[in-house]
Amino acid sequence: MQYDVIVIGSGPGGYVAAIRCAQLGLKTAIIEKYNTLGGTCLNVGCIPSKALLDSSEHYHNAAHAFATHGIKLDNLAVDFGQMIKRKQEVVDANTSGIAFLMKKNKIDVHTGVGSFKDKNTIIVKQTDGEKEITAKSVIIATGSKPSSLPFLKIDKKRIITSTEALTLKEIPKHLILIGGGVIGLELGSVYARLGAKVSVIEYMDSIIPTMDKGLGRELLKVLKKLGMEFYLGHKVTGASVKGKEVTVTFDTPKGEKQELKGDYCLVAVGRVAYTDELGLDKIGITVEERGKKITVDEHLETSVKGVYAIGDVIRGAMLAHKAEDEGTFVAEILAGQKPHINYNLIPGVVYTWPEVASVGYTEEQLKEKGVKYKTGSFPFKASGRARASGDLDGFVKVLADATTDEILGVHMIGPRAADMIAEAVIAMEFRASAEDVTRASHAHPTYTEAMREACLAATENRAIHI
Ligand code: FAD
Ligand code: NAD
DSSP states (O other): OEEEEEEEOOSHHHHHHHHHHHHTTOOEEEEESSSSSSHHHHHHSHHHHHHHHHHHHHHHHHHHTGGGGTOOOSSOOOOHHHHHHHHHHHHHHHHHHHHHHHHHTTOEEEESEEEEEETTEEEEEETTEEEEEEEEEEEEOOOEEEOOOTTOOOOSSSEEOHHHHTSOSSOOSEEEEEOOSHHHHHHHHHHHHTTOEEEEEESSSSSSTTSOHHHHHHHHHHHHHTTOEEEETOEEEEEEEETTEEEEEEEOTTSOEEEEEESEEEEOSOEEEOOTTSOHHHHTOOBOTTTTOBOOOTTOBOSSTTEEEOGGGSSSOOOHHHHHHHHHHHHHHHTTOOOOOOGGGOOEEEOSSSEEEEEEOOHHHHHHHTOOEEEEEEEGGGOHHHHHHTOOOOEEEEEEETTTOBEEEEEEEETTHHHHHHHHHHHHHTTOBHHHHHHSOOOSSOTTHHHHHHHHHHTTTOOSOO
16 A cells, blocks of 8 residues: 555554654555554553543542532442543543544554654554555654653553553552652642542652642642652662562661662653564664654654654653644645744643743753843732632742843743743744733733732732732
C-alpha cells in the first residue's frame, strides 16, 4: 500500500499529525502496536489519571468539605472497584473516539509493531504475520515509557510504575513514592485522598523542582495538610519485596541510612523515549546519547531526509499538548506551509488540588538571564469566588519586564489553575503587557479575577482587593 504519509504511534502526537495530514489532502496511514488508539495519554496517562483524580477529589470533599457546606452524609465509603471501572469506561470512550476520528478522516489504521525496512518502507509486524506499507514521508511518534533506577527491579506488583498504579485492585495502606515530580504528586494525591499513607522520597530539595520555586513551596504546604509526608533531598539506594511488604532504603542529606516499609512503591523518576522496536539503526537515524531521544532539526526532521519525529520521543517537555502541536507542525511542513511553535509558551500543569499551572520564564530563569523584572501576586484567599467555594490556598504570580511591562511568566497554584493558565498563554502569545490584561473585563465573581489582580499588582502595585 502506498501513502503520502505514514505515522508510527497513535498517541496525541501521532493521531493529531495523522488528522492534520488528512485535512491537508495527504493520503495517510497510522500504525499502532496496541489494539486501542490514543497512546500513553489516553490509555495509561493523562486521561485515566485525571479520571481517578476527579473521583478521589469527590470522595475527599464528601469526607472533609461537605459538612462545612451544610451537607451531611452517613456511611460514606469508597467503592474502589467501581472507581477503577469508571476510569476504564472514560478511557474506552476516549480511545474509541479516536478510532471514529480515524474513520471520519479516511486514515488507514494498521495494528501492529512498525519498523523501518528502508526510509520509505515500514514493516508492520502483526500477531498473524507481517505486511509492508510505503510512503513519501514518515512521522515517528512512538512516545515514551517509564524510566527506573539502575538498582531497582520493577516487578509491576509491589514495585510499580504509573501504569500499574492506575489499575490497582486495592487502596494501598502505605504507598512509598520515589520522585516528587508530576506523576508522583498526582497519583500520590489520588491515594492520599482515598486514605492511604503516602510518603514521597525526592532527590532534589523541592517538589516539582523544574517549576517556579514559589509553586513547589505552596504545593508542599497543601499536600502536607492532606497528610502526605516528604523526604526532600533524600537519595533512594534500593527497594526490595518480601511477600506483601516493600522496603525502600535511602540516604538522608547528611548521608545517614534510612528505610521505609510500605505495601506498594511507585517509581516515578521520569520517562525515557521509546524507540526500541523501530529499527532506527537500519536507516541510520541518530539518537541523542542521553535519554535515547531522536535527534531532529528545527523542522523536526531526523538525520534521514523525509523522516520526521514528534512528541515524547524527541527533545523538550514530555506533554500531550506539546506532542499535538508538533503533530500539526510536521503535517503543515509536509503540506508546504510555514508553521511555528513557541516552545517558551507551552504551559505546564500539575492536576493536584489546588492545581498548579505555569507558562513562560520562572523567576529563577529571569535572574539567571539577568533580565530586570517586576512581580505582581494575588492570593486566592482575597478572591470572592474562592471564598464562596472554600478554595483559599494558592496565588497567581505574574512576572513582567521592568521596563516594557511585557508579561514574561505566569505561575499559579489555585482552583482551576489548569484552565486559567490559557488566559496567560494567549496574552503572552500576543506579547501583552500586564496592563493590557488589567484593561480587559473579567467576569465577577470568577477565579480569573486573580489573574487580573496579579497583573494590577505588577502594574504600579494597583491591585484592588489586597
Ligand atoms: P505516546 O502517547 O506515548 O504514544 C506513542 C504510541 O506509539 C503508543 O501508543 C505506543 O504503543 C506506540 N508505539 C511505540 N512504538 C511503536 C511501534 N514500533 N509501532 C507501532 N506503535 C508504536 N501530559 C499532559 O500534557 N497532561 C497530563 O495530564 C499528562 N498526564 C500524564 C499522566 C501519566 C500517568 C503519564 C504516564 C503521562 C502523562 N502525560 C501528561 C504525558 C503524556 O501522556 C505524553 O506526553 C504524551 O502521551 C506523549 O504523546 P506521544 O504521542 O509523543 O506518545
Ligand atoms: P518528573 O521528571 O516530573 O519527576 C521525576 C522526579 O523524580 C523529579 O523531581 C526528580 O528529581 C526525581 N528523581 C529522579 N531520580 C530520583 C531518585 N533517584 N530518587 C528520588 N527522586 C528522584 O517525571 P515523572 O513524574 O515521572 O513524569 C514523567 C513525565 O510525564 C514528565 O515529563 C511529565 O511531563 C509527564 N507528565 C505530565 C503530567 C501533566 O502534565 N500533568 C502528568 C504526569 C506526567
